[in-house]
Amino acid sequence: MSLTLLLSIGIIITMLFHFIGVYAGAKKTVWIAIILIWAGVISIATSEVKPKAYDEIKEMKGHYKDTDKLIEDAMPKVSLYELITIKSSYLKHTAKK
Secondary structure (H helix, E strand, O other): OOHHHHHHHHHHHHHHHHHHHHHHOOHHHHHHHHHHHHHHHHHHHHOEOOHHHHHHHHHHOOOOHHHHHHHHHHOOOOEHHHHHHHHHHHHHHHHHO
């Protein structure tokens, strides 16, 4: 999945929550919930992956030039978002074979 698609889905869900809040008369409560949801998602996406993920990265390294570039840029601490990007690049190449 691309970043644009994920952001689009997030924006659509935010708009739905907003209109539900307007309809229910709880705009402030809904916006506080939306802000907390976005903060949680950003926090998870930027957190460092578990040690097992580094083993997966080692297995992917050395096969494709652009995947290696992503791995090099992400090291030494790889976030969840970076891991998803690396895996996406690797799978894109393996699907072409």
